Amino acid sequence: MSGIVESPVAGSAVQRRFNLNPTFTTLLILLPFTCVCLLLHRLVLAALFPVAGLVLLALARPAQRRRPDALFVGSALVGSVLLLFVILPILNLFLTTGGSSIAAMARDKSVDAALEVTLGAGLISTILALAAGVPLGYVLAREQFPGKSIVEGIIDMPVAVPQTIAGIALLFIFGRGGVLGAPLYTHFGMQLSDTLWGIVAAMLFVSTPFVVNLSRDGFMSVDPRMEYVARSLGASPVGACLRVTLPLTWRPLLSAAIMAWARATSEFGSIIVIAYYPKSINTLMFEWYNFFGYAHAKPLAALLLLIVLGIFITLRTVAATRRTVHARNRT
Amino acid sequence: MIRLEGVSCEWPEFAIRDITLEVPDGEYLTIVGPTGAGKTLLLELILGIHCPDKGRILLDGVDVTRMPPEKRGVAMVYQDYLLFPHLDAARNMAFGLRYRQIPATENESRVQQMARLLGVEHLLHRYPDTLSGGEKQRVAIGRALITEPRLLLLDEPLSALDWRNARRLRTEIQNLHRIKKLTIVHITHDLAEVRAFGGQIALIDQGMLKALGNAEDMLRRPPTVFAANFFGCVNVFEAQSTEDSAWVRSGPLKARRDGPAASRFQIVVHPDEVTLLPNTVEDGPNRLRAVVSSLTDEGNYVSVAIHVNGLDEPIIVYTNRHTVRSLSLVPGSPVAADVGENLHVVAE
Numbered sequence: 001m002s003g004i005v006e007s008p009v010a011g012s013a014v015q016r017r018f019n020l021n022p023t024f025t026t027l028l029i030l031l032p033f034t035c036v037c038l039l040l041h042r043l044v045l046a047a048l049f050p051v052a053g054l055v056l057l058a059l060a061r062p063a064q065r066r067r068p069d070a071l072f073v074g075s076a077l078v079g080s081v082l083l084l085f086v087i088l089p090i091l092n093l094f095l096t097t098g099g100s101s102i103a104a105m106a107r108d109k110s111v112d113a114a115l116e117v118t119l120g121a122g123l124i125s126t127i128l129a130l131a132a133g134v135p136l137g138y139v140l141a142r143e144q145f146p147g148k149s150i151v152e153g154i155i156d157m158p159v160a161v162p163q164t165i166a167g168i169a170l171l172f173i174f175g176r177g178g179v180l181g182a183p184l185y186t187h188f189g190m191q192l193s194d195t196l197w198g199i200v201a202a203m204l205f206v207s208t209p210f211v212v213n214l215s216r217d218g219f220m221s222v223d224p225r226m227e228y229v230a231r232s233l234g235a236s237p238v239g240a241c242l243r244v245t246l247p248l249t250w251r252p253l254l255s256a257a258i259m260a261w262a263r264a265t266s267e268f269g270s271i272i273v274i275a276y277y278p279k280s281i282n283t284l285m286f287e288w289y290n291f292f293g294y295a296h297a298k299p300l301a302a303l304l305l306l307i308v309l310g311i312f313i314t315l316r317t318v319a320a321t322r323r324t325v326h327a328r329n330r331t
Numbered sequence: 332m333i334r335l336e337g338v339s340c341e342w343p344e345f346a347i348r349d350i351t352l353e354v355p356d357g358e359y360l361t362i363v364g365p366t367g368a369g370k371t372l373l374l375e376l377i378l379g380i381h382c383p384d385k386g387r388i389l390l391d392g393v394d395v396t397r398m399p400p401e402k403r404g405v406a407m408v409y410q411d412y413l414l415f416p417h418l419d420a421a422r423n424m425a426f427g428l429r430y431r432q433i434p435a436t437e438n439e440s441r442v443q444q445m446a447r448l449l450g451v452e453h454l455l456h457r458y459p460d461t462l463s464g465g466e467k468q469r470v471a472i473g474r475a476l477i478t479e480p481r482l483l484l485l486d487e488p489l490s491a492l493d494w495r496n497a498r499r500l501r502t503e504i505q506n507l508h509r510i511k512k513l514t515i516v517h518i519t520h521d522l523a524e525v526r527a528f529g530g531q532i533a534l535i536d537q538g539m540l541k542a543l544g545n546a547e548d549m550l551r552r553p554p555t556v557f558a559a560n561f562f563g564c565v566n567v568f569e570a571q572s573t574e575d576s577a578w579v580r581s582g583p584l585k586a587r588r589d590g591p592a593a594s595r596f597q598i599v600v601h602p603d604e605v606t607l608l609p610n611t612v613e614d615g616p617n618r619l620r621a622v623v624s625s626l627t628d629e630g631n632y633v634s635v636a637i638h639v640n641g642l643d644e645p646i647i648v649y650t651n652r653h654t655v656r657s658l659s660l661v662p663g664s665p666v667a668a669d670v671g672e673n674l675h676v677v678a679e
Contacts, residue, residue: 228380229413231400234430247417
C-alpha cells in the first residue's frame with residue numbers, strides 16, 4: 001500500500017542514492033508499453049513509446065546519460081514483466097472497445113443509476129471510515145498498550161477474509177434477524193439487506209484496513225515531540241493535533257482516503273451477498289456478463305476503468321503535489 | 332522557582348529515581364550525566380509531557396504534578412530544534428502567542444523584537460528546511476522565549492551545531508539568561524559547556540541524583556568517585572587511610588580528608604595547580620621528586636607527564652612554554668613538583 005502512496009518521492013530518492021540515470025529509467029519503464037502494443041498489433045502506438053523515449057534521451061543533459069549498472073538494468077527488466085502483466089489486459093480493453101460504444105454506455109440509464117449507487121456508497125463509506133479510522137490510526141501511532149498487536153491484527157483481517165464470507169458474516173449481524181439488524185429495523189425502521197446502507201456496510205468493512213494503517217503510518221511520521229513542543233507553547237491536545245499534526249499528515253490521510261475509496265468502489269463479493277439491490281455497478285456488470293456474455297459487458301468495463309483511473313490519477317496527483325510554498329522559498 | 336520532591340518515574344528504557352532538587356528563580360541549573368541516565372525524561376516530567384509515578388513537582392510553590400503542559404508556563408527547546416516544518420520562521424515564533432493574553436495586533440511586533448534579540452530578523456519568512464542548524468536553534472529558542480515562560484528547559488541545545496556556532500549561541504544564551512533573569516535548566520554532556528555556563532550542576536546517573544552543587548566546586552572538588560570520573564579529573568589516585576584518621580595517603584601524596592568515614596578514597600591532583608621547579612630545589616612539604624616522561628604541546632599550554640616513585644600512573648601537569656624552556660624539560664629530565672595544599676580527597 002505504502003509503496004503506491006509514496007512512489008513519486010521514493011522513486012527519486014532511490015535514483016539519488018544510486019546515482020541512476022532518470023532518462024534511462026523512463027526508457028525501461030516504457031518498454032512494456034511497447035511490448036503490449038506490439039502484441040495487440042498496434043504498430044504506430046508501439047513505435048510511439050520508444051520514439052518518446054529517444055526524444056527524452058536527446059533532451060537529457062549529458063550528465064544524465066551515464067550508463068547505469070547491470071543490477072539496475074536487470075531489476076528494471078524483470079520488474080517490467082509485472083508491469084506488462086498489469087497493463088496488457090487494461091490497455092487491450094481500451095484498444096479493442098470503440099469510443100462510441102463507451103459513450104453509449106455512459107448514456108445508459110441503468111448504468112448511470114448503478115454508477116450513482118457505487119460512487120455514492122463509496123463516498124459515504126470512505127467518509128465513515130475516515131471519521132473513525134483516522135482517530136484509531138492516531139491512537140495506534142501514539143500509544144503503546146497491552147493487546148495493541150491484537151488490535152492491529154483485527155484491523156488487517158478484512159484484507160484476508162474472502163469477500164463472500166465477509167458478506168455472510170455481516171448479514172448475520174446486520175440482517176433483519178441479526179443481533180444488531182433486528183433492533184435497528186424494529187426501532188428505527190433501518191435495514192441493511194438490499195439497501196444502500198448494506199452496500200455502505202460491505203464497503204466500510206473492506207476499506208477499514210487501508211484507512212487505519214495508512215493514517216497510522218502518517219501519524220507515526222510526525223515526531224510526537226513536535227506535539228510536546230506545541231503543548232508547552234500553550235496548545236491543548238486537540239489544538240496541537242489541529243495546528244501541527246494534521247497539517248503535516250494531510251498527504252498520507254488523503255492517500256488513505258483514496259485507497260479506501262478505491263477499495264470500496266471495487267468491492268463486489270460481499271455486496272452481492274448483502275445487497276444485490278439497489279444494483280451497484282459491479283453487480284450490474286456481473287449480471288450483464290452472466291446473461292449477455294463477454295462482448296456486451298466489455299464497453300461497460302472500459303467505461304468503468306476510465307472513470308476509476310480518472311479519479312484515481314487526479315487524486316494521486318493532488319497527493320503527490322509538493323508544498324508549493326516551500327518550493328518557492330527554497331534557496 | 333521549581334522544586335522536585337522525591338520524583339520517580341520508571342520506564343522500560345529510562346528511569347528517574349527519587350530525585351529531589353530545587354532551582355531558585357533566575358538560577359542556571361546544568362544537568363549532566365551519561366547517555367541513558369534519564370536526563371531528557373526528567374526534563375519532560377518538568378515540562379508535563381509525562382507524569383511521575385511518585386513525588387511532586389512544584390512551580391512557584393504550586394503543585395503542578397498533574398497539570399497539563401499547556402498550563403504550566405514551561406518551555407522546552409530540543410537538540411534537534413523541532414521547528415514546525417509547515418510554518419515559516421515568523422509563524423513558528425508566533426505559535427505560542429495565540430494562547431497568551433496578548434492582543435493579536437501585538438504579535439508581529441513581538442516576533443520582530445524577539446527576532447532582533449536573536450539576530451534572525453532576516454530569516455523570518457524562510458521555512459525551517461532552508462535554515463542552517465544555528466539559525467533553526469535560534470528560531471526554536473525565540474519560539475520558546477516569546478511566550479515568556481517562567482522556566483526554560485534546554486535539552487542539549489548546542490550539541491548538533493558546529494563549534495563556532497555552538498560557541499556563539501552559548502554566549503547568546505548566557506546573555507539572555509542575564510538580561511531576562513530567566514530560570515533555565517539545561518541538559519548537556521559537554522564539559523566545556525558545563526564550565527562555560529557555571530551556575531549549579533546536577534549530576535544524574537541511572538536516574539538518580541548523584542551530586543548537586545555549584546559548578547566551580549563540583550569541577551574542582553568532585554564529591555564522589557563517580558563525579559570525579561565523570562568530570563574528567565585527570566590525576567586521580569586510589570588512596571588508603573593512615574593511622575591518623577584525618578589523613579589519607581597514596582604513595583608520596585598525602586592529603587587531609589574532611590567528611591565521614593568511607594570505604595574508598597581517591598586523591599585528585601588538579602593539573603593546573605602543580606608547579607614545576609628545578610630539581611635542585613630543597614625538599615619541602617608536598618614537594619615531589621619526579622622524572623619527566625613526556626611533553627605534549629596542547630596549543631595554549633603544555634601538558635607534562637611526570638613519573639613519581641610510588642605512584643603507578645604519571646601525574647599530568649599543565650604548564651607554559653616559558654617554564655618548559657627555563658627548566659630545559661625533555662623526557663627523562665629530573666624535576667621537582669610542588670603539588671601545593673590543593674589536593675582534593677574524594678570519599679565513597
